[in-house]
Amino acid sequence: MQNELENTIAEFQDRIIADRNLDTRTKDIPGWGMDADPENDPTYPMKHWNGADHERLNYEKAPQQPIDMEVLHSVERPGITRVFGNSTPPSGLSGAVRRYAYQFSEATATHWMTLILADRINVIEGKLSDLTHGILPNPWIERGWRAEWKHNRPAFISKAATTALLITAGLLLLKKKNKRK
Template sequence: MSDHDDIPLAYLPSKPRDNPSAEELRARIPGWGADLDPADRPAHPKLQYAPGASGAHWEFPERQPGSEGRERSIEHAFVTPVFGTAQPLRGLSGVIRRFAYDRYSEGRLAHWLLLVAGDRVDSTGAHLRSFVTGRPDDLLTETGITAEARKEVRAASRDRTRVDRHHRWMDPLLVAGPWVVTSVVAVRLAAKLVRALR
């Protein structure tokens, strides 16, 4: 008997005692081991190993061409046999994302924060490009502020069971805040540029 018998195994650095036998578990836990007999498992036929039943005509799938230079996690030896090509990496956001894949494991927070930063850089670039096209993003309709003014939405917002009631006050700040800050910075930079040119 160990002096750790009353501490759950999950909190111990090692396994100080043997696992109980199947008979002990069955006596202690009603219904334990009900699925030990494969015949009692509803999915048992699917668990049978039948090499020819998969229908695959390959041992390893044929690799899609163009994997050179594609981003992949450092945990993997190569890019998966099939991969998407619809959104190739480009610009500064592509550099950030590629750095995240080349440098950090998927288990590291830095990997995911860099991917989020790359996404933010990409979306900011898309917003800026929308001004050049002559059809800029419509901030009022895309943020949903105009929808909030409709009668049925106002009535639904008073529903006490809505989860978003407690943070609704900050939604306009989160949505419009970056635009306001960007506008203020742009106006100040433009004013400095005008003063410098005089």
């Protein structure tokens, strides 16, 4: 990815180029700005346009929250935001997969689908971590089966019976296949 244009373009030039154009180039463009209408803003009233967009990133910022943990950040921004959430830093195999995902922009499927993959790996890591810490997951509570039993018993029983039946049928089928071999 090294030689692609997005990796070689000079950064933070947008306002410099825009100001230069406003100073010189736009004068020579017939009709420039004559139909500009500040009220033609489809985002109103959600956005109260005041021109701050053209400051780009040159606004007054809060002090930086100390970066005392690993914080992944989108490649579409120049760095970490002044504050960030400190919940669950990346770790283990899922963390490695997340680090890979964050090399790609938010416009790519690679970024998001890799994060979904990392999430699924993280679930397995969570179960392994539970077991190593002597915690036995309690699906009755944690999966809300207790609530289903209380409020939706017939459907819950029928779903559980169907699942049990399918698992038994699958196991029997496997056993039969193994016997044939």
